[in-house]
Amino acid sequence: MTIPIPLDFTVHTERKLGRKKAKEQYKKKVDPRSPGGKRRKEAKNTKMQSTLEMIKRAVKNGFIADYVLCDSWFTCDELMTTIRKIKGGAMHIVAGVKNGNQKYGYQSQLFNAKEIISLLKKEGDAHRNRGWGVYYYEVVTTYKTVGAVKLFMCRYPGQKKWRIFITTNTKLSFVEAMKVYGLRWTIEVFFRETKQYLGLGKCQSQDFDAQIASITITFILYTLLAYMKRMGDYETLGELFRITQQDICEKNLAERLWMLFEELLLFIINAISENGPMDVTMLTQSEEYNYVKELFASSFIFGQMQSVNVTTLDFLIRFASAMGI
Numbered sequence: 549m550t551i552p553i554p555l556d557f558t559v560h561t562e563r564k565l566g567r568k569k570a571k572e573q574y575k576k577k578v579d580p581r582s583p584g585g586k587r588r589k590e591a592k593n594t595k596m597q598s599t600l601e602m603i604k605r606a607v608k609n610g611f612i613a614d615y616v617l618c619d620s621w622f623t624c625d626e627l628m629t630t631i632r633k634i635k636g637g638a639m640h641i642v643a644g645v646k647n648g649n650q651k652y653g654y655q656s657q658l659f660n661a662k663e664i665i666s667l668l669k670k671e672g673d674a675h676r677n678r679g680w681g682v683y684y685y686e687v688v689t690t691y692k693t694v695g696a697v698k699l700f701m702c703r704y705p706g707q708k709k710w711r712i713f714i715t716t717n718t719k720l721s722f723v724e725a726m727k728v729y730g731l732r733w734t735i736e737v738f739f740r741e742t743k744q745y746l747g748l749g750k751c752q753s754q755d756f757d758a759q760i761a762s763i764t765i766t767f768i769l770y771t772l773l774a775y776m777k778r779m780g781d782y783e784t785l786g787e788l789f790r791i792t793q794q795d796i797c798e799k800n801l802a803e804r805l806w807m808l809f810e811e812l813l814l815f816i817i818n819a820i821s822e823n824g825p826m827d828v829t830m831l832t833q834s835e836e837y838n839y840v841k842e843l844f845a846s847s848f849i850f851g852q853m854q855s856v857n858v859t860t861l862d863f864l865i866r867f868a869s870a871m872g873i
Contacts, residue, residue: 550731551774552738554767555606558598559759561591576755584757591756596622600630613639615717617732620644623714625692632694632716640717642728645699647712652699653690661712664689665701677723681705688718700725742770 578584590598599622606613616631616639623643631639651658659667668674668685675684684702691697691714700713700722715725742748746769751762 550734551778552734553771553774555611556602557763559591560595587760588756596626603631607634615640615642615728617729618643620646625694628694628716640715642715642725645712645714647710661701665710684722686722742766746770
């Protein structure tokens with residue numbers, strides 16, 4: 549399964565707030581030239597503006613994709629035209645489009661998707677993918693200022709409505725286009741897993757900077773876990789998160805256990821160095837021995853030691869005695 553890597557994000561404020569909400573809104577002084585100030589300015593942009601800016605930032609930092617994927621909500625002339633101009637047309641689009649009144653140039657006239665489907669039905673150009681059980685039409689048209697685009701009109705089993713997909717790569721086949729578009733599902737999985745396991749969107753701070761920091765830390769953690777999965781590739785990301793969490797707990801447990809061992813060893817060494825050789829029985833009856841034993845009894849790891857026949861304290865004392873400490 550392809551693992552998405554988050555490169556950027558934006559947070560948007562509500563367009564209109566009532567007077568009461570605007571008055572109660574948390575505010576603080578921020579330098580407009582600072583990262584926080586720039587984020588606040590960005591929060592007022594439209595989602596389309598932010599989308600295009602994030603794509604440009606990614607390209608500027610060396611991330612050039614073969615395809616930009618989006619659903620029908622984002623697909624528009626502005627998006628496709630802008631992306632095709634980046635890096636001399638290095639990137640193409642595969643996207644869903646609404647089966648509405650958008651006009652496409654076909655046979656020297658303008659038609660919407662429904663009208664084009666009717667024309668193709670008359671021409672008898674229907675295709676079928678037996679593996680998916682899909683009936684589809686594909687046709688090269690023109691779209692506004694974008695230029696030549698290829699449309700795929702699909703009807704899946706059990707569905708009466710046609711789904712429309714568009715790509716600026718007119719050489720792309722239907723199967724290839726659907727495989728590329730199917731990668732969008734990994735984005736949905738990404739948001740589900742970050743919300744379920746990493747607490748995305750659960751920051752309760754009213755500070756805008758804290759919200760930005762929370763999302764950033766979540767994405768960094770996801771990237772690290774995704775890298776670990778890529779290297780191992782044997783567990784789901786959720787299971788990997790639980791393993792990592794358990795590993796951290798085990799390390800904390802080992803640290804506390806070692807602290808108790810170290811305290812006991814220092815006690816034995818000091819007691820023997822001050823009093824000379826001691827009988828093991830006398831040592832077990834000393835106040836120091838009972839003190840350390842109480843430490844173990846009150847610790848959170850004592851329950852795991854109760855099933856051991858020879859206690860760790862007795863073992864260490866016998867070990868120290870055998871070594872002549």
